Amino acid sequence: MRFRDYEEFIGALNDQGARYLIVGAHAVAYHARPRATKDFDILIEPTPANAQRVLAALAIFLGADLGYTVDDLIDAETFIQPNRYLWL
Structure with missing residues (x-):
């Protein structure tokens, strides 16, 4: 994933008013x-x-649409790695 892709993804999250925290190596x-x-x-x-x-x-x-549901994203046991399926 290119740096510009990160910016675009964060921009999409911000545009939707999503609440998130950047973790891992970038943090x-x-x-x-x-x-x-x-x-x-x-x-x-x-x-x-x-x-x-x-x-x-x-x-x-x-x-x-990657096929994820609201329930997938709120389940504490779910760990999603979209890059394993589809990423730029």
């Missing part, structure tokens, strides 16, 4: 020393309303 790079990474990790607020906003942002960003 560490912001607060400490950058390190190479090829992924982008986010943690979303697990509420039905926010899950709907995240799904809308994903559809806008990817131009496709």
